[in-house]
Amino acid sequence: MINVLLVEDDIDLATTIVDYLDLESINCDHASNGLMGLNLLESNHYQMIMLDINMPKMDGLTLCNTLRERGMDIPILMLTARDSLEHKLEGFAAGSDDYLVKPFAMKELVARVQVLAKRRSGEAKRLVLGDLSLDINQRSAQLKQTPLKLSPIAFKLLEVLVRASPQAVSRQHIMQAVWGDEQPDSNSLKVHIYHLRKQLDAAHNNISLDTVSGIGFAITTNSKGAQL
Amino acid sequence: MINVLLVEDDIDLATTIVDYLDLESINCDHASNGLMGLNLLESNHYQMIMLDINMPKMDGLTLCNTLRERGMDIPILMLTARDSLEHKLEGFAAGSDDYLVKPFAMKELVARVQVLAKRRSGEAKRLVLGDLSLDINQRSAQLKQTPLKLSPIAFKLLEVLVRASPQAVSRQHIMQAVWGDEQPDSNSLKVHIYHLRKQLDAAHNNISLDTVSGIGFAITTNSKGAQL
DNA sequence: GGGCTTGGTTAAGGCAGGGTTAATGGCGGG
DNA sequence: CCCGCCATTAACCCTGCCTTAACCAAGCCC
Numbered sequence: 001m002i003n004v005l006l007v008e009d010d011i012d013l014a015t016t017i018v019d020y021l022d023l024e025s026i027n028c029d030h031a032s033n034g035l036m037g038l039n040l041l042e043s044n045h046y047q048m049i050m051l052d053i054n055m056p057k058m059d060g061l062t063l064c065n066t067l068r069e070r071g072m073d074i075p076i077l078m079l080t081a082r083d084s085l086e087h088k089l090e091g092f093a094a095g096s097d098d099y100l101v102k103p104f105a106m107k108e109l110v111a112r113v114q115v116l117a118k119r120r121s122g123e124a125k126r127l128v129l130g131d132l133s134l135d136i137n138q139r140s141a142q143l144k145q146t147p148l149k150l151s152p153i154a155f156k157l158l159e160v161l162v163r164a165s166p167q168a169v170s171r172q173h174i175m176q177a178v179w180g181d182e183q184p185d186s187n188s189l190k191v192h193i194y195h196l197r198k199q200l201d202a203a204h205n206n207i208s209l210d211t212v213s214g215i216g217f218a219i220t221t222n223s224k225g226a227q228l
Numbered sequence: 229m230i231n232v233l234l235v236e237d238d239i240d241l242a243t244t245i246v247d248y249l250d251l252e253s254i255n256c257d258h259a260s261n262g263l264m265g266l267n268l269l270e271s272n273h274y275q276m277i278m279l280d281i282n283m284p285k286m287d288g289l290t291l292c293n294t295l296r297e298r299g300m301d302i303p304i305l306m307l308t309a310r311d312s313l314e315h316k317l318e319g320f321a322a323g324s325d326d327y328l329v330k331p332f333a334m335k336e337l338v339a340r341v342q343v344l345a346k347r348r349s350g351e352a353k354r355l356v357l358g359d360l361s362l363d364i365n366q367r368s369a370q371l372k373q374t375p376l377k378l379s380p381i382a383f384k385l386l387e388v389l390v391r392a393s394p395q396a397v398s399r400q401h402i403m404q405a406v407w408g409d410e411q412p413d414s415n416s417l418k419v420h421i422y423h424l425r426k427q428l429d430a431a432h433n434n435i436s437l438d439t440v441s442g443i444g445f446a447i448t449t450n451s452k453g454a455q456l
Numbered sequence: 457g458g459g460c461t462t463g464g465t466t467a468a469g470g471c472a473g474g475g476t477t478a479a480t481g482g483c484g485g486g
Numbered sequence: 487c488c489c490g491c492c493a494t495t496a497a498c499c500c501t502g503c504c505t506t507a508a509c510c511a512a513g514c515c516c
Contacts, residue, residue, distance in 0.1 A: 069391075071353035071364030085333050092339035097347065098326065105313050111320035125299030151492060167365045186495050187474090194475065211474070212367050213503085214380035379503055414506050415463090422464065439463070 001180060002026045002117045003045065007037035007060065008052040008079065017050070020106045026113065034058025038066070045176045047117035048075040050109075051096070053082060061094045068095035075116035079109075127162050130221030131205040134162060143207070148199055153178060157192055161209070161219040168218035193217060230254045230345045231273065235265035235288065236280040236307065245278070248334045254341060262286025266294070275345035276303040278337075279324070281310060289322045296323035303344035307337075355390050358449030359433040362390060371435070376427055381406060385420055389437070389447040396446035421445060 002025070008014045009032050021028045029044065031037035035057045037049070053060040064076055075098075078091040083101040091099045098112055127134040131144045139155055141148040150158065160177045161169060175183045197209050206221045230253070236242045237260050249256040257272065259265040263285045265277070281288040292304055303326075306319040311329040319327045326340055355362040359372045367383055369376040378386065388405045389397060403411045425437050434449045 068353075073353065073365070075347075085335060088336055089339055092343060097343050107313060108316055111317055115320060115325050124301040153493070168367055184494060188494055190474065191476090191494075194477095197475095213473085215367060218366060381504075412505060416505055418464070419466090419505075422466090425464095441462080 002047055002114070003029075003176070004048050004050065004113060004117060005029050005031065005037065005040060005044075005046045006050045007031045007034060007055070007063065008050070009033055009055045010052070017106075017109070021110065021113070024110050024114075026110070026117075034060065034063035037063055041067070041072075045170075045172050046074065048077065048097075048113060050077050050079050050113065053078060053080040053087075053091070061090065064091075064094040064096055077112060077116055079104075127159070129162050129165055129219070130207050132162065132200075132207050132221075134159060143200070144203055144205055146203065150196075150199075154192055154196055157189075158196060158219075161217060164218070166218060166220045168212040168215050170216040172216075174216060230275055230342070231257075232276050232278065232341060232345060233257050233259065233265065233268055233272075233274045234278045235259045235262060235283070235291065236278070237261055237283045238280070245334075245337070249338065249341070252338050254338070254345075262288065262291035265291055269295070269300075274302065276305065276325075276341065278305050278307050278341065281306060281308040281315075281319070289318065292319075292322040292324055303347065305340060305344055307332075355387070357390050357393055357447065358435050360390065360428075360435050360449075362387060371428065372431055372433055374431065378427075382420055382424055386424060386447075389445060392446070394446060394448045396440040396443050398444040400444075402444060 004021070004026060006014060006017055006028050008017070008030070011032065014030050014032070018028045018030055029040055029046070031040050033055045037051075038058070041049075051060040051064060060078060060080070064078070067074065067076070076096045077098040077100060078096045079100050079102065080087070080091075081102040082088075088099050097116055100109060100112060125136045127136070133142045134155075135141070136159065139150075139152075141150055141155065141158065156178045157174065160174055171189060174189065178189075193209070193211075200207055200209055207219065208222060209217060209219045211217050232249070232254060234242060234245055234256050236245070236258070239260065242258050242260070246256045246258055257268055257274070259268050261283045265279075266286070269277075279288040279292060288306060288308070292306075295302065295304070304324045305326040305328060306324045307328050307330065308315070308319075309330040310316075316327050325344055328337060328340060353364045355364065360369070361371075362369045362383075364387070367378075367380075369378055369383065369386065384406045385402065388402055399417060403417060406417075421437070421439075428435055428437055435447065436450060437445060437447045439445050
């Protein structure tokens with residue numbers, strides 16, 4: 001399930017968008033100004049953000065800049081009536097990933113939202129990180145030619161980590177990606193990480209699954225050689 | 229250096245684009261149809277592709293589909309005169325990441341190319357100050373290539389100081405930024421600053437963490453050399 | 457010069473977060 | 487129907503971080 005955030009002060013337009021996205025199985029939270037958006041972003045996890053520019057309290061460009069300053073590289077789509085070239089360039093300069101001019105066709109919005117929400121986490125069918133290699137279709141993984149024996153959840157967990165590598169991934173993000181909306185209550189994640197580590201540590205290799213204190217986990221390769 | 233591929237059969241337009249991108253320090257190879265594009269893709273590595281749709285030999289949509297079939301998730305920007313909604317949706321359905329309608333402003337093309345080329349490269353958000361370098365997303369810090377071992381609070385503290393550098397930051401401001409609303413009663417900040425200094429002073433470097441009497445603290449670099 | 461303030465240094469204790477392990481229960485396949 | 491795999495849970499341990507308090511050192515004002 002795709003989970004996105006809309007920051008827009010025009011309530012009518014906002015409800016229209018939220019409803020339409022809902023039909024396309026896209027869950028869309030709504031904030032009516034930048035500050036509210038910032039709040040939601042701190043407590044929830046979204047795949048991408050739609051951002052109006054003209055807003056009270058905190059405008060879209062400022063919010064966009066703020067997020068980038070903080071090192072958040074979540075995809076952002078600017079959604080505004082300003083159609084001049086300068087405004088577009090201003091949007092991109094602030095760190096946005098796409099720029100859609102009002103009025104727009106809902107279907108185009110959906111297409112662009114899906115691209116930003118999904119493509120970023122990749123559609124690649126084959127992932128390689130140092131000695132580790134994942135085949136998404138086959139749900140198989142290899143470490144230095146020897147196959148790993150991974151349960152479904154373990155595989156997905158590994159996939160999420162490798163896709164984000166070398167970035168750290170927050171527990172929240174992992175939970176969302178692996179279990180979706182029905183997350184287990186307890187320390188299931190800890191146990192899975194533990195089992196995963198056991199397999200990864202087994203053979204000597206250049207993969208390390210580190211815990212980032214207070215945040216989550218990160219998988220990295222410490223190979224000096226060429227990195228794709 | 230950004231390295232991209234343009235697949236376009238209109239030679240005039242192609243040279244214009246290649247020349248313009250060159251001015252922006254973007255290296256752009258050119259293929260005049262899908263098959264040639266495929267060849268170039270097999271022998272070279274590109275950050276993204278610009279794709280015309282109407283072409284002899286192999287059209288853009290087919291090429292796009294082919295690449296996705298093969299599991300290549302390289303970003304693709306469709307570049308075409310077909311401006312109807314159906315055509316756009318067709319482009320996105322084929323697996324493209326963006327869709328720009330001709331004629332377009334060169335500057336907008338550059339902006340979109342840069343976004344697509346950078347997005348996937350997983351480039352980290354970094355703060356650099358002299359010999360010190362912070363990777364926000366990875367939550368890691370390096371001082372002259374050697375990694376620092378920082379606790380969550382220490383990292384945040386350092387981040388706040390580096391962000392403000394060379395300005396001094398008041399104690400109040402630091403407390404707010406690091407602990408938020410639930411601040412410790414005692415001299416916790418002093419202790420953290422102390423530990424931070426210990427690590428920063430360890431190796432000879434050009435970083436100094438000074439206390440500004442009565443105000444707070446400031447981190448600065450005393451390098452004479454070029455400063456970014 | 458003395459006490460007060462401001463900032464630096466150090467060690468100790470409590471606590472939380474993460475790691476490890478084993479037991480339970482569901483689900484699917486044989 | 488039974489067996490085995492796998493996810494989840496609870497319980498436990500342990501490390502290392504944060505806080506705290508206490509003690510110094512240096513300057514300032516009276």
